[in-house]
Structure formats: structure tokens, C-alpha cells
Amino acid sequence: MNRYPLWKNLLVLTAVIGGALVALPNIYGDDPAVLISREDEREITELEADAVRRALSLAGIEYIGAQERENSVLIRFDSVDRQLSASDFLREELGPGYVLALTLMPRTPQWLASLGLKPMSLGLDLRGGVHFLFEVDTEAAVRKRLEGYAEDFSRRLRDEGIRRSAQALDGRVRVELRRAEDLAQAEALLTELEPELEFDSGTDGEAAWITASLSAARLRELRDNAITKNITILRNRVNELGVAEPLVQRQGSERIVVQLPGVQDPAQAARVLDSVATVEFRLVCYGENQFEAARIGRAPIGCELLEDEQGQPVLLRRSVIAAGGQIVDARQGFSEDGQPAVHVALDGRGADAMLEATQENLQRPMAVVFIEQKREQSEDGGEPVTREERKVISEATIRGVFSSRFQITGLNIVEARDLALLLRAGALEVPIFKVEERTVGPSLGQDNIDQGMRAIIAGLLLVVLFISIYYRVFGMIATLALGANMVLIVALLSLLQAALTLPGIAGIVLTVGMAVDANVLIFERIREELRNGNSPQASIRAGYDKALVTIADANITTLIAALVLFTFGTGPIKGFAVTLSLGILMSMFTAIVGTRAVVNLIYGRRRLGRLAV
């Protein structure tokens, strides 16, 4: 007789029912939705939420639900068209100070959501979106710090009347002293100034030198700091773009990964995220001849020779009135004459400087310099080089005194929009460089889901049909196991919230094929035992027992391959490894324990003449 103890039957039952429950949220689908939050990240008040609802009703845009969620209001729509028109309308209606993000919200019923159950999360290749991998130029952070030290050193020694030169070189600060007899005093001064640095010194005939370098711990700290600050800035920029569930995360020692699911304008995201563009406000060197300076290629003292967008030379004072870092707010808008403009507001210090500069220079021209860092592959194929590009985007006569609020013109509308966003979100601490981008448009994502689902269903049907004909009752039992296997994979993916990708779907399809293998092994073994003249009950028992070792051995080796894939793979490959491993593990349970429970229920308690296998 073949009977399972009660606990085993209960285990199978619990697993299947529990799995079905956890997998349930996946059948409800999503609603297109708009997520509204305040730019200052304060909670949206009841009043504001009401205003939004009223505004939508007044405008005649139907929505199917509005709920408060964390610090934001979520409004659901029954179609993407309504969602888009609502978002355009609300953007206009609410004005600045609010961030709107388009997203898809799962339609999970309240009772499931309150159990903490969620549908699977879809990877970027299925829902559309962008994936960026940025490399942080941490060397720039180190260089900047060393240059700071070199300046401090030089100043300190000058104050003591020591003749010296100091510069940052090869990861160290090197100070050259004219007179060797100053060495002891200079070294004491510098050590006192920056006790954390590691100093070294020596004499060279009449002269002497001191080098200072950063300890390994300080270096690491500096690099980490640069990355952390950049991540903060990137988060700000992502928030400005209006993306619902963004991911900004450090990867390895000097990379940052940014994922923006469902972003509406991938091109803007690509332009804005790694931009190190900023602006400077400077006075024009009034009364100097810029064409003469351009001809001889040298600027008068205190001036710098730059070009404007038409390539015409412009002479600017070297001293900067205010720079991008002092801008506290920036909005894209239009100037009085209808040109695209960025309206900016300066902080207190910047405003004071601007007030002073405009008072003293009435009727004289002031210029806005646009600064951008570009990275180019070097000719010899080595490390890319970074080049700073400065150009004068606007030059205007100061007509009146102003301080904190004014506007920047001389940009087209896209440039103005991007610049406003960049100035709001803050400048990156050190440059970052895109080393990988994967963008999937929303329509391709939907195609991928549809095609993947069709492949799974067709594959499943073919296999089910085949084994049901080939193994009859046992084949149908295996079909049940296959169904349970699918439910459990979906349940586990939902629980783990591991993103399902297109290769992940391929992994599931492959699992369908391979999960049957365990049952094929068992059933073939049972047939063999029957052929050898054993009784049906004994054949069932022997079939399961003998096949067990084989199944375990075979599946463990496949698991090894899947684990290696998981360890070495990135993004989509990881998705394949995850579903394949889960599939194998679940199939061991459903194909061995699950089918045995059913077989025992059907055949276990009676004497059998023959088996339908």
C-alpha cells in the first residue's frame, strides 16, 4: 500500500493554497496613475488633495480613484490617454512646487494588500524604462582636494615669508623651497596645518622639498564621499524628472546604477542625469578690444578670452560674481520678448555680490557663461579625457540694479528646461560618465510581455498535451504538478520582489520543459518495474524511490550552472538565473512530493490490476 502520512498531504496542500494566495495579486493588472508630491517632500495636506480632485472634476477629466499614499496623492485613471491629459492639466494647474510622476499602479484589492501581498515587479525590459550605469571620476575628487591643500600650503608659507612653490602632482602635494634652511620651519608649519597628511622631505643642494600625501583611509573616505554626494545629486535630478519608483544605487567601488521605470522622456533623462553643466555670471571687460585680444591670442590682465555661440570673441573679467552653486531656485519660462529663459533666484551671498556688481556697473554689459564637461575617447584608445567647454550664452547691458532674482536668456527651450532642472537639483560633486545605457520604450515592453506570455502558454499546452497522451492518468497528475509549479514560481517571485525580465520568462519556459523531466524519470522507472513483473503498488514505490537519487543529482548540477550565472551575470542574465533556480527547486517539490501525494490518493489504498502509466 502507498500512503502518505497526514503531515505530508497537509504540507502539499498548504504549499499549493499558500502559493496560490501569494500569487493572486498578479491577476488583477494595473491602472495608469499620476503620483503627485511636493517638491519640498512635505506631506500633501487634505486641502491640497481636495483641490486636485476638484480641479480634475471641473476640467471634466474622469478618474477612478484618488488615495493618499505616504507623502503623495495617487490618482488612478482607466486609460493612458486620460492619464496623460490629466498630468498635462495638473502640471499647468498646480504650477511649480509639485512633482508629477506617471506610473502604473497594481489593482491589488485591499484585503490582499493589507496582508502585505504584492504582484511581481517587472523588469525594465518588460515595463519600459531606462537603465544607466555611471562611473564616478573619483580621481577628480582627490585631485580637487590636493589642489586645495597646495593652495593652503602656499598661502601659509607666504604669510611666514618663506619663498616656495606648491602644486598637486601624481596624487601628492609637492612644495619646493628656494632655501634649504627654511625646511625645518616649513615642515613644522605644514604639519601643524594638516596633521592628518603624511609628510616627507629632503634637500636638493641649495633648495629643499616637502611632499604631503593622503593616507589610504583618507583616500577611501574622499572617494566614498564623492560617490555619496553624487548619489544625492542624482536622486534630486531623478525626482525632478518625475519618475515613480526610481532606483539610484551604488554598484561596486566607483559606479552608480540608475533605473527609471516608465520614464516618459528617456532622451531627457539621458541628457540631464550625467550633465555637469552649470553657469557663471561675470562682468565683461569693459573698454578692452576683444578682437585684438583674439588676434594676438592673449587677454589683458584680469580678463579671460571666451567665445559666444556664434564663435565671436568675448573678454570677461576673471572674477566671478556668482556661480551655479549659489542658485537656490530655477524655473524655465519666457522673457518679456518671448524668448525662452531660466528664471533664477540666488542665495544671500550671491544676491549681495550681484547687488554690488550691478550698482557699480550700471549701463555696462554682464555675461552668462555656460560651462559643460565633455568626455572624449583619446586618439590612442586609452583612458577617455575630460575637457571643459565654456561659452558665453548671453551678454546684456545692466539696465537697473538687481540682486537675487533675474533671468538667463540665450538658450533654446529644451536647453532652458534642462538647465533649470540642473540648477535646481544641484551640481555633481565630481563628474560622472555613462558607461552603459539600456532604454526600452513602453511599446516594446508591452510586446515583450505579450510575446513572453504567449510562449509560456503555448509551451505549457504542448507539454501538457504530450504527457497526458503519453502517460495517461499519470501524465495528468504531472500536469497538475506543472500547474502548481507555475503558481509557486509566481508566488516566490512576488514574495522576493525580484524583477521579472524577458530572459526570466525564458527561464520559466525552460523550466516547464525541464520540470517534466523529474516526472518522466519517475514514470519511466515505474513502467520498467512493471515490465520486470512487479506489482503495481511495488512499482510505484520503487519508481519514486529509485528515481529520487537521479533527479537530485541531475537537478543539483543544473542548479550549479544557474548559481554561476547568478554570480557572474548582470541584470537580465540574473533574472534568467533566478527563475531557472526557483523553477528547479519548485519542480523538485511538485514533481516528487506533489505527484506522489496525488498518486497515493488515487491508487494508494486499493489493490490494482494495472496502472494507467
Added chain:
Amino acid sequence: MELLRLRREIDFLSRRRIATVVSLALVAASIASFAVRGLNLGIDFTGGVLLEVGYEKDADLGAIRSLLEKGGYGDAQVQNFGAARDVLIRVFPKEGVDARGQGEELLGVLRGGGEQVELRRVEFVGPQVGQELTERGGLAVLFALVMILLYVMLRFQWKFAVGSVAALAHDVIIILGIFSIFQLPFDLTILAAALAVIGYSLNDTIVVFDRIRENFRRIRAGDAQGIMNASINQILGRTVITSLTTLLVLAALFALGGEALSGFSSALIIGVIVGTYSSIYVAGNTALALNVSAQDLLPPKKETGNDGAVT
């Protein structure tokens, strides 16, 4: 129903000379093509920019090419992707050019032609990342083979371990060879497929070995070749059925999974066919060539009692 009710055993292993010749020829051809033509590596490995766009009508590739040429992308590869409206454009990294913004720039060039162009996919991989992926991919395959070698040694015996790894290497080389000979695009998903084939083919091999081990322990008499032949015949039903079900789903994936998965599924289809063959011939042959015998698999003393008790 039974597909295979064999009257008598098929003598697989007496034909092993032919099989060896066939296998060696295939492996040699693969390696030769690999050395001469190399793989048609995708931008995942080479770095570069890939753009997939959708047109409203069937796309005119010639017009697109001349548009791109005017935009300064004369060396771009242009081809249809799946449907006549979908176009795939690849640009390889070039010295002195910043590739970071090229995806958007390419789209701008295409839209400059006046037609509605929908952006479906952009991929940009920096040369450095490509290099890393290539190294990691190679390492992954090697690492998987070593881990599997160790596991089989532990569970079976070193002659079997060598046999199974020979079979796996055989499969992977032939898959790479086919991708090289036909210059099919080789990207990350194909690498994943190759690793999945390692898993699958091994699965098959282990099942064969498992039966051989069982028979060696049970039938002490008889020559190794005879026992191995009998074992292969005993599990032939399973081998065929499993390969068939797997091929069924792969066929579904190939036919319905869309262009994005067609390379992946064709690599797996090749792999499953080659893997099934190799688990019968390559794995067994290698073990036989190493003079595998019943002695190699005598179980440790304490297990002898369990052996008979199951039946």
C-alpha cells in the same frame, strides 16, 4: 502509449568509432571557424550603440542608410529586426568620438528624414564595460565547468567527471562553432543560453551515469561496454521524452517569443540536440576510453546493504 518499445537493444557503443570521428570533426570545424571568423559579437561585448526603432510603414533600409550617411554615420549597420517596420541600427565605438549621446543623436538623424520614428530600444555599452563582460562571461563558463567537475567527482568518480566535462566542452564548443560559422549575433543572452545548455546537457549525462553506476553495482559480471550499452538503452525512453518536451517548449519560445528571444531559443535548441547526443556518446566514450570498470564504482561498505533493499 509508448514511443519506443524496443525489441532488442540498440548497440550504441559499438558505433562509437563513427561517433568519435563525427564529434571530433564537428569540434575541429568549430574551433577552426572560431579561430578564422571569430564570433559576431554584439555590443554587449564590443561596446557601441544599438538603436531599435519602429516605423509606421515598412522601413526603407536604403533610405535609412543614406540618411545615416549624411548624418555622419556611414559605418552604421542597418537591418530589419523581426518585422519589416522594425529596424535595428548598430554603431561601433570609434576613436575620438564620445558615444554617450549617440543613441539620441541617431534618433534625431532618423527623425530628420521626416518620417514618424518610434524609439523602441537604445543600448549603449562603453568599451570598458564590454571588456569586463567578455572577461566575466569567459570566467563564468570556466567556473561552471570546474564546479561541475568537482561535483561529479564527488558523487561518482573522476573518470565520469572527465567524461561529463568532455561532453559539456563538446556542447559549448559546437554551439559557439555554429554561431561562428553562420555569424549569428552573439550577445549576453546567448551566453546565458550556453550556460543553460551546460546545465541541461549535464542533467542528461548524469542520468545516464546514474544508471551505469547502478548497473555496475548490481551486475558485477559482464564487460563495461555491455553494461554501459544496456544502461543507455534502459533510459533511452526518458532521454527521448525529456528532450522532446524541452524541444516543444523551446519551439514555442522560438516561434512566439519574438525577435528578442529568437537567438536565445535557437542556441538552446542546438544545445539540447547536441547535448542529448553528447550524453550518450561523448560522456560514455570518454569514460570507456579511460577504462572505466565496475571496480571504480564499488560503493563504500555501508551502502551495500541499502542497495538491494529498495526493490
